[in-house]
Structures are given as C-alpha cells and as structure tokens.
Amino acid sequence: MNRSLLLTAALLSGLGAAQTSPRPAATLTVQHDEGSAQVRRDPRRVIVLDEEALGWIYALGVSDRLVGLGSAVLTPADLTPDGHVKPERIRGTFLARGDLSHATFVGNWTQPNLETILALKPDLIVRATWQGNGNYPQLSRIAPTLGYSEQDSGYWRKGLRDLARIFGRQQQAENVIRQVADTNRTNGRALQAAGVFRKYPKAVVVSPFKGGGTYLYTKTRLIEDVRALGFRDGMKSDASTLGVGGVVSDEALLALPKDTLVIVFPPGGQYNGAQDFLKSAVGQRLKDQTVLYTQEPNSPWAGPLVSIRDSSGLTKVILEKVK
CATH class of the missing domain: 3.40.50.1980 (Nitrogenase molybdenum iron protein domain)
Structure with missing residues (x-):
C-alpha cells in the first residue's frame, strides 16, 4: 500500500472513531x-x-x-x-x-x-x-x-x-470561588497590618429586625467571611433560626467584653431595624465597639459575589473604625 493510501486509511479510521465516541x-x-x-x-x-x-x-x-x-x-x-x-x-x-x-x-x-x-x-x-x-x-x-x-x-x-x-461553566465557578478566598486573604492582611486583631480578636454578627428580635448569626450570613478575615467567634448560640443563627438577648450582648467587635448587619428593605438598635440602650452601651455594615439593596444574604463585596466593604468600615 502506497503512502497516499495509508494516509487515507488513517484519516478514515480516525473519523470513524470520532463518530462512534x-x-x-x-x-x-x-x-x-x-x-x-x-x-x-x-x-x-x-x-x-x-x-x-x-x-x-x-x-x-x-x-x-x-x-x-x-x-x-x-x-x-x-x-x-x-x-x-x-x-x-x-x-x-x-x-x-x-x-x-x-x-x-x-x-x-x-x-x-x-x-x-x-x-x-x-x-x-x-x-x-x-x-x-x-x-x-x-x-x-x-x-x-x-x-x-x-x-x-x-x-x-x-x-x-x-x-x-x-x-x-465549571472553570468559571472555580475561578470565582478562588476569588472569594483571595479577597478575604488580602483583606485579612490589611486588618492585621492595621492592628485590628490586637484590639478586636473576636467578633459577632448581629442582625436587628424592624419590630422584631436581634439575631446572632453563626453560619452562612456574613459570619463565615468574618472568620475568613481572621476574627474568632465572640459568642456561641444554641438557638437556631433556619439553621443560620438565633435570637440573642440584650443581656447577652451587654455581657460582651470590650475586645469583641460587634458587627451590625441588618436585613434589607422594610425589615431593617439597624437604626432602632443603634439608638437603643444596648446599642448605645456598645457603640464604642460597634460597626454598621449594610449590604447593597436587593442583595442576597450570601454567595460568591456577595462575599467579594462584603469582605472589602466590611474591611473598609472596620479600618475606618480603628484608625
């Protein structure tokens, strides 16, 4: 068989394999x-x-x-x-x-x-x-x-x-997941360099609802990014609402030590009770160790785009607090 016939046979064989894969x-x-x-x-x-x-x-x-x-x-x-x-x-x-x-x-x-x-x-x-x-x-x-x-x-x-x-879109998903981790790592270094963790090694995330209770988040809602930034948990909670946190009492909040940063993270829209909380007796007592962080309107509680924005936005608010 000459060279031309051999090449033709190889091409046909490859085409057949592709068609049957x-x-x-x-x-x-x-x-x-x-x-x-x-x-x-x-x-x-x-x-x-x-x-x-x-x-x-x-x-x-x-x-x-x-x-x-x-x-x-x-x-x-x-x-x-x-x-x-x-x-x-x-x-x-x-x-x-x-x-x-x-x-x-x-x-x-x-x-x-x-x-x-x-x-x-x-x-x-x-x-x-x-x-x-x-x-x-x-x-x-x-x-x-x-x-x-x-x-x-x-x-x-x-x-x-x-x-x-x-x-x-698997590669795109992994890229954005990696971006979340990189963002938290970079912002954590900025907080470390500014001495934030010396003043506030621990943090809590609380969410005041308009006309309702104040919730302590222990999972998913901002708290996971707070941990990734380098803060330790400032309070434990056994109560659970939708598996992400539970109502926290005024007494428990008032018992927080001065080295615990209180991150007020209100819900959106008509549920936002942040200003009422900050004006309350508890809010006033904690004001020297409190920062208010509000998500952009219509934001989900959590997710990759949310984490990237929240990590940088919260870092900026905390740095302004301690400067």
Whole structure:
C-alpha cells in the first residue's frame, strides 16, 4: 500500500472513531437539598425564586437565560404593567449585576405564583429552601427544581458548582470561588497590618429586625467571611433560626467584653431595624465597639459575589473604625 493510501486509511479510521465516541448525556442527575432531579444540560429557560439563586446565575454569566424571578423583597409596586422589574428598581442595586430584561416576576419566594411559572415554560427552577418550605412537588411537576438550604455546609458553593456543571461553566465557578478566598486573604492582611486583631480578636454578627428580635448569626450570613478575615467567634448560640443563627438577648450582648467587635448587619428593605438598635440602650452601651455594615439593596444574604463585596466593604468600615 502506497503512502497516499495509508494516509487515507488513517484519516478514515480516525473519523470513524470520532463518530462512534460517546456524546455527553442530554441530561444529568443533580442531588440537592430537597431530593434528586434530572436536569437537561445548558437549559435555556430558567426561573430563580429568590436573590440567593439569582446571585449564582449572575456569577456564572448566564442571566440571559432568566425568564422568571421570585424575590423576598420585591412587591407589585416595583413592577411594570407587563410584570417586569422597573428599571429604576434595578439601578444601583444587586439586581443590576446581570440581565433581567427577559425575566417576569413570579411572586414571593415562599409563595410563588404557580400559574405564572407554568406559563413561562421553564426547563429549570432554582431556589433557596429550608425544612418545611412548601411547593416543591408542584414546582417539580412544572420543571426540574433544585433547592439549597443555608444551614448546610458549603451552602452557596454547592449550589454554584451544581449549576456550573449544568451550564458547562465549571472553570468559571472555580475561578470565582478562588476569588472569594483571595479577597478575604488580602483583606485579612490589611486588618492585621492595621492592628485590628490586637484590639478586636473576636467578633459577632448581629442582625436587628424592624419590630422584631436581634439575631446572632453563626453560619452562612456574613459570619463565615468574618472568620475568613481572621476574627474568632465572640459568642456561641444554641438557638437556631433556619439553621443560620438565633435570637440573642440584650443581656447577652451587654455581657460582651470590650475586645469583641460587634458587627451590625441588618436585613434589607422594610425589615431593617439597624437604626432602632443603634439608638437603643444596648446599642448605645456598645457603640464604642460597634460597626454598621449594610449590604447593597436587593442583595442576597450570601454567595460568591456577595462575599467579594462584603469582605472589602466590611474591611473598609472596620479600618475606618480603628484608625
């Protein structure tokens, strides 16, 4: 056989092997905190039921796939007549970090409008959840639904990596996870250099709710980034709300030593009780060791984009406190 025939045979053999090599399955199985779901790869019509899941979609750069959005804080007053979020409600908030131009509002994150969701014909629904949260069976009958609980270890990293696998964005997910760690490491060095840990080796994160109690966060909500910056826990709590913290008494707060930094981290929107807390007898007693850190409007409690912003924003506030 001459050289030309040999080359032709080799090319045909390679082509045949390529044609018979297995293709990735059209769907994949995802184990999440509410069960197991068969999800099509690279879905085109996605609904997120809260800002937490929205942040993961934004971090992966696939917000152009969003056809529906639920929320913990948006109301009908924030919507256009056709059910989209008003541009002025998006500008200057966390919502502006991605593309919501195709997303219809589907209601409150705990009680979404199932008829609206069905009409949008999603091929994936993603939500934050907790024990006792409803509608999972109904949502799953409409489209594969993934739910992730704040109280579980690695909460947002698990959700982000699952979605990255679904969208084929694994490297992007690992890059943003690494960026979170690098940001905390850099900011921790700045705090160390400024002598912050000599004055405040410990810290607590408290969240005053308007008309309600003050919560001590022990998991997920800002506290994990506070630890990554280099602070030790200033208080333990056995009480639990949604697995991330519990109500803390005035007496417990007043008993905090002077070397514990009190980080007031209020909820957003109408729930924000920070000013009432700071003006209270407890707030006044603790003012010399207190900083107020407020997230950008419409921000999730946690997530990669949130951690990057919160780490740097909180570091700036603390450095201003001790200078």
